[in-house]
Amino acid sequence: MSKASKSSKEPLIHITKRKTMAWQKAWLIRIASIVAALIVCAIVTTSATGLDPFSVFSKILEGAFGSERKIWILGKETAVLLCISVAMAPAFRMKFWNLGGEGQVLIGAWMTAACMIYLGDKVPTPILILISLIGATAIGAVWAGIPAFFKARWNTNETLFTLMMNYVAIQLVAYYIIIWESPKGSGKVGIINQATNAGWLPSIGSYQYLLNILVVAAVTVLMYIYLQYSKHGYEIAVVGESQSTARYVGIKVDRVIIRTLLLSGGICGLCGFLMVAGTDHTITTTLAGGRGFLGVLVAWLAQFNPLAMVLVSLLLCVLSRGAGEISTAFGLNQSFGDILTGIILFFIIGSEFFINYRINFRGSTKAVKDAKNAGKEGGLH
């Protein structure tokens, strides 16, 4: 093809979809995107605040890993986010957009607090823990099960329904906080059973957060196995991909939807239990603190793979802990940390575009040659 025959109207770039990419190359792109994100963060930091970007970055790491206590807190926070993300996994695999994590966690926490307050002096702690655990899991399951039932029965919109259930849970908790308030007039529940520690989860040795972390780790691995290797997991994948295929092979779609959401909500309820009985020993309406939604993001970034969620939720918690640190260390407000987190997420999500698509520039014949070679090496056609 001669240069002369090319008209100026040829588009500068055009975008084509890639067929597949070797996983090494995909990871290379992901790592490159993080490097690019850090460079942009550095430029933004210097131009907006005049600070040395490297000292900001090192403060971020210091905020996350700076001391043994900070590492434990990071672990605790990661466990909560991971637990919610893992709870989302089965629902999202089924393409059921459960946005009710916030409410399901909160209602589980509410049940736990209620058990601790009303049964604290009536039953011994091991039994109390068992009752709270079952109660919290069950009510979380119900909270997700209601929208699932309506979805299965009348095909209502699960996104709106689960979202609405959040507000019901928040209002319910707000109401009970006034009833349970201690001391009176404070508007807070305070530490429940501080004197007796009734219903508190035991700490393993002196590590207060370890039990929560271990429980969440176990749930994560079990969820991975459940989704990957069990018959239920297979049914979830089929229903998510095509309900008519599922019906065609005799899978009872309604039943799978409800069953899966009971599981999803149950794990959220468990998360609420772990937070109240394990670490916080109190309840507020902001207990979940938006992590019900952040878990949605984690689940997507990890492409619904529970094991990948470990990495993603860790990254997000490091960034959020670091953001808090730089705001105090440099006198910046918390929003600056959010800006940096936003930039990094933007690049991570953007990298998926480059993994799925190829951008061809005008006059470039490299793509042509590449594809021809690949074709010769034994393509599909």
Add this chain to the structure above:
Amino acid sequence: MAAVSMRNITKIFGTIVANDDVSLDIHKGEILSLLGENGSGKTTLMNMLSGIYFPDAGQIYIDGKPVTIASPREAYEYGIGMIHQHFKLVDVFTAAENIVLGLEEEGRLDLTRAGERIRKICDTYGFDVDPKQKIYNMSVSQKQTVEIVKVLYRGADILILDEPTAVLTPQETEKLFAVLRNMKKDGKTVVIITHKLHEVEEISDRVAVLRKGRYIGEMKTSETNAQEMTNMMVGREVALNIERPDPVDPKPRIIVDNLTVRSSDNVLKLDEVSFTANAGEILGIAGISGCGQKELLEAIAGLQSVENGSIRYVHDNGEEEELLGRDPLQIAGLGVSLSFVPEDRLGMGLVGSMDLTDNMMLRSFRRGKSVFTDRKTPRKLAEKVVDELEVNTPGVSTPVRRLSGGNVQKVLVGREIASSPTVLLSAYAVRGLDINSSYTIYDLLNQQKKNRVAVVYVGEDLDVLLELCDRILVLCGGRVSGIVEGKKADKNKVGMMMTRLGGGDDDE
């Protein structure tokens, strides 16, 4: 000089070379057939001419001048218009509204004037379009006409039609061909993409053949024949007749009585349909698309709610079992081995994102008491299907979505016959398949027939139905128009029966 010359055109999707160094001339005032199997790059090549895709390499010349066509709008500027296989019409708009949609004409929108222009175009070429009719009230053939008028209204001199006859009855095809001949008389240039040989012979002046993205050759239609074209298309000698072994001891297997089905929006889809499908024979079902074929098969398979009637399965010992009101699992529980190759392969029969192994276990994953799935047996089955049906795939761990249409179908049919069924329902089993794959599927169906399976074959190509099936049930608007013997059936008669109950009187 050629009206359009495409030179050394290459187009690549991912690692797939859709067009490889293709050079093609289109002469003014001719009807050119672009012939090739599925996936040979016919549509891709024409999409580059109509501005949908942009070539990765190569040059297009119009009337000898090099041009770049970066959008469909630019294609219209050069007088090129394409009628796609899937219509791009707004259902709630009238024909006239759809035709002017997207045109930026001087002054305000004047539908009356547009209507007059549309009538004039229709009169010139012999179309039958009411500009005021809404699209949702139109038949497939009428919608296609609107698409053609739309292109002509924009002043196209070069029309590209992508498999226009795939959705038409023989009579409608005849009408379309008459229109195309009128256009040719008027000096228009027509390119028709097809893989049906008899259409090439009937309509075109010249034929160009593509194979696997490459240009193979061109010739005058009058100087070639079906066998030669097939060989060029496939790349080797292919026998062109379909085998029809005699039915093996035909005995009733499925008895359908007065079956009435309404869709969820209360439209009557099947109206008192009665027939019997015999073991050891292939029962064809003919009809214009949307005449209740889908509902009929899904009702038998336990996937369709039914208003009235009965569907009985006859066991070998003569016992009868009612299938209505039972779901697929319950039907299987009765010991009825019923296989179903649905129309929508990736939407219903298979899961596109799953690999071959996981798709093989769709039917069988429940087996065993373990809560975990067994992937070993389905993996072996997948390997066996790949091996026996010559599925072209990199391996059994490839998502089926990545396979070509023919290979997807082989995977689906392979799985369905692996359970040694007694009834095999198939809907458009060869739709979108190339000649080779189609013949593989016909062979598989015939094998099933020899194994005394009751095969129900819903088809759209009447030639194939007449050659393959022992009996043909013709549906028309959800009612049985008649049942004819495959050996004695006449194509025109069946075509008439598809459009009018009983086939009407005027041709008898």
